[in-house]
Amino acid sequence: MDFELSPEEKAFQKEIREFLDKECNENVVAETLSLQGAGPYSKELLRKMGANRLLAPRWPEEYDGRGMGAMAEAIKVDEINSHHAPFPLDGVEIGNALLISGNEEQKKRFLPGIASGEIDIALGYTEPNAGSDIASIQLRAVEDGDHFVLNGQKIYNSEAHVCEYHWLLTRTDPTAEKKHRGLSMFIVDLKSPGITIRPLITSGGLRTNEVFYEDVHVPRENLVGEKNGGWAVIMSALYGGGGGGGLATGTKNVINTLVKYVLEEKQDADENKWIPEAMADLYVKTHVGELMGVQATAFADLKVTPPYGGGGAVSRLLSGDTRRLLYNTAMQILGPYGQLAKDSKWAPLKGEILREFMDAPRWTIVHGSQEIQKLLIATRGLGLPRK
Amino acid sequence: MDPRLSEEQEILRKSARDFLTDKCPKTLVREMEKDEKGYSPELWKEIADLGWMGLAFPEEYGGGGMSSLDLAILLEEMGRVCFPGPFFSTVICGGLPILDAGSDAQKRKYLPDIISGKTIFTLALTEASGKYDAASVKVKATAENGNYIINGTKLFIPDANVADYILCVARTDDKAKKPEDGITVFIVDAKSQGISTTVLKTIARDKQCEVVFNGVKVPKENILGELNQGWGDVQKIIERAAIAKSCEMLGGMEMVLDMTVAYVKERVQFDVPVGVFQAVQHHCVYMLVEVEGSRATAYEAAWRLSTGRPYSSEAAITKAWVSDAYQRVVALGTQSHGGVSIMEDHDLPLYFRRAKAAELAFGDARFHRKTVARNLGFKV
The missing domain is CATH 1.20.140.10 (Butyryl-CoA Dehydrogenase, subunit A, domain 3)
Incomplete structure (x- = not known):
């Protein structure tokens, strides 16, 4: 048993931290906090990170990675979050799946671009009538000679408006007896004629998108995996993305910022006596969630199924709940000031808390809602019956 | 980062689980809830022979020379079966503090008997306030002719009814500026004159006791650690x-x-x-x-x-x-x-x-x- 990062991981953490301390300037932070997707400054930073091989540490060196493990990925995510560097980087996650399911030509074509920060790929799974029940998607791909013709609609595809490619789940066999057997995965050039991207804005101010496909022609070589074999590719994407989370430097920074605020602004007031214990409770929950996440990542690197099989999903449940609790508590601490937007007179802590509070509900829904996580933990981890 | 236990630790876990499944069924747990002593001397001897008391003590005292992490595994397994008896009091609250703060003579005197299962220890810390802070320590020990005389009442003291020795946390200087100063830990022979013990009826029926010290005489060489610096x-x-x-x-x-x-x-x-x-x-x-x-x-x-x-x-x-x-x-x-x-x-x-x-x-x-x-x- 060992709870410390390896010397190689510590060195990587130091390297990326120092890099972002220096390079993640206020323009980049402003773009990130605007929630409008990676802008020009962010793209420039991503290219610089790519040039320093900081974007895909988990990939083999031949694809400009470092041949490290899921823990390095977790370190990268943690540093990006705590610096407000551009995120998400779905391209890297998709690249993990490409490494498993893509052919040699596809790996050579896409991986170096992702690793160098030149291209990014948006996830295209969800549709208006297929959220958690992802196997129900309807966007149709019809084979026609050396290409496929695509028609249909995706929704909540964040970053699609700033990405170069779309990782697109389609239906190629509507007659398949089991609906998940009629799916195929494509990488689609988002500049293809017939694609329309329209903005959708969350209540937290995040720009996401709906993406329409109208007779879009996609060459056969962009099919990933087998035709009608899309479900296996999705599973490899989920597996490829396994671990990679856990470290909570950003959240601990927020707690420390709040503590400092309370100590400076709210001293001695009788009605504030609840605050130290509430903050301690949040710190405890954050720390425990971090430990569980990091251990799940370590298990992923060891290729060992953790006890009860729960792994990362268990830690994500706690961390999602804690995030909501943290920003709700923070709003209570700020009192009436909490409701002030960042550009308002009197706004505390640069309006950061309000932004995160408004954005917090997203985190218990995206990338597999908590209910789906619980279903998987209950049936796969604990072996509870489905019927 | 490696969340796994070592192979030896997995073996320790498995052998502890097998042993406890066999020897510590719920019938025993319930029997011990009603038992006056609260533990089975036969089972106590068996776990001593297995080396459980000595697991985390150095070999020079007869221990197993293993770590706190190994001990954690054993405690986890004991928790699984609601293991009854004074293991926690003896090892965690008695033996390990002596290993940590005791003089060579004290270690040589007490540790081998703890490890062999011969003596039972407990810690008398909490008092009427029920709290774990220094200010709550009010039981007094007064110097007198090379001895200390302890007076006062300790509460919620686990297994004091069967303990051979009690680590008693007492106030030796009540003029100290801070509550943390002026506290001393004594190793007290539980059979000393002036000690009376009453088992309290607790929800876990786990033999927490009231221990009254009434003019209990303790020689000064029984101070654990430093006088007045015990906190x-x-x-x-x-x-x-x-x-x-x-x-x-x-x-x-x-x-x-x-x-x-x-x-x-x-x-x-x-x-x-x-x-x-x-x-x-x-x-x-x-x-x-x-x-x-x-x-x-x-x-x-x-x-x-x-x-x-x-x-x-x-x-x-x-x-x-x-x-x-x-x-x-x-x-x-x-x-x-x-x-x-x-x-x-x-x-x-x-x-x-x-x-x-x-x-x-x-x-x-x-x-x-x-x-x-x-x-x-x-x-x-």
């Missing part, structure tokens, strides 16, 4: 006991989860096992979050302790999390079981009662969150 040692004892108790609690809640998952797979209502229902599945999933969180944090703290890293902050985080977690696990486990599990003869109430007792021991969640708050910079 530092006591704090260490509390922190280490908080970690050890958390490991025990982890085992208990693991068992509650296992029992619950097994039960909801079998119990049929509406023609299906109730584990099919998502309401029940979500109870089980949240129990798992509590258990896995407890495992992560208890083992982190034990690992830090056993590798010589600072552990105070992690001890507080652990006992804060685990204290609440065990309550939640028991509540959800009971809810998932339904009516059967609130019957006195069901196993769940054994854990329900112990979860509360363990929460209260060595600082509850609120006590430890206060420490976490202090570490964050609050003045509380």
Whole structure:
């Protein structure tokens, strides 16, 4: 048993931290906090990170990675979050799946671009009538000679408006007896004629998108995996993305910022006596969630199924709940000031808390809602019956 | 980063589990709740022969030379079966503090007998306030002709009814400026004249006692550590006991989860096992979050302790999390079981009662969150 990062991981953490301390300037932070997707400054930073091989540490060196493990990925995510560097980087996650399911030509074509920060790929799974029940998607791909013709609609595809490619789940066999057997995965050039991207804005101010496909022609070589074999590719994407989370430097920074605020602004007031214990409770929950996440990542690197099989999903449940609790508590601490937007007179802590509070509900829904996580933990981890 | 136990540790776990499954059934646990002593001397001898008391002590005293992490595994397994008896008091609250703060002579005198199972120890720290802070230590020890005379009442002292020795935390200088100063720990022969012990009737029926010291004479060579400087040692004892108790609690809640998952797979209502229902599945999933969180944090703290890293902050985080977690696990486990599990003869109430007792021991969640708050910079 060992709870410390390896010397190689510590060195990587130091390297990326120092890099972002220096390079993640206020323009980049402003773009990130605007929630409008990676802008020009962010793209420039991503290219610089790519040039320093900081974007895909988990990939083999031949694809400009470092041949490290899921823990390095977790370190990268943690540093990006705590610096407000551009995120998400779905391209890297998709690249993990490409490494498993893509052919040699596809790996050579896409991986170096992702690793160098030149291209990014948006996830295209969800549709208006297929959220958690992802196997129900309807966007149709019809084979026609050396290409496929695509028609249909995706929704909540964040970053699609700033990405170069779309990782697109389609239906190629509507007659398949089991609906998940009629799916195929494509990488689609988002500049293809017939694609329309329209903005959708969350209540937290995040720009996401709906993406329409109208007779879009996609060459056969962009099919990933087998035709009608899309479900296996999705599973490899989920597996490829396994671990990679856990470290909570950003959240601990927020707690420390709040503590400092309370100590400076709210001293001695009788009605504030609840605050130290509430903050301690949040710190405890954050720390425990971090430990569980990091251990799940370590298990992923060891290729060992953790006890009860729960792994990362268990830690994500706690961390999602804690995030909501943290920003709700923070709003209570700020009192009436909490409701002030960042550009308002009197706004505390640069309006950061309000932004995160408004954005917090997203985190218990995206990338597999908590209910789906619980279903998987209950049936796969604990072996509870489905019927 | 490696969350796995070593092969030797897995063997230790398996042998402990096999042994306890065989030798410590719930019938014994219930029998010991009613028993005057509260433990089985035969079982006590057996675990001594297995080397459990000595596990984490150096070989020179007859110990196994293993680590706090190995001991954590043993405590977890004991928690799983609600192991009755003075193991925790003797090893965690008696032997290890002597190893840590004792003189060579004291170590040579007391440790071999602890390790061989010959003597039982306990710690007399808490008093009428029921709190674990220095200001609550009011029992007095007064110097007199090379001895100290102890007077006052200690409360909630586990296993004092069977202890051969008591580590008594007493105030030796009541003019000291801070409550932390002027406290001394004494190794007291429990058979000394002037000690009277009454077993209290607790929810866990775990032989917590009132111990009255009435002019108890203790020679000054029985001071553990330094005169008037004892609070530092006591704090260490509390922190280490908080970690050890958390490991025990982890085992208990693991068992509650296992029992619950097994039960909801079998119990049929509406023609299906109730584990099919998502309401029940979500109870089980949240129990798992509590258990896995407890495992992560208890083992982190034990690992830090056993590798010589600072552990105070992690001890507080652990006992804060685990204290609440065990309550939640028991509540959800009971809810998932339904009516059967609130019957006195069901196993769940054994854990329900112990979860509360363990929460209260060595600082509850609120006590430890206060420490976490202090570490964050609050003045509380």
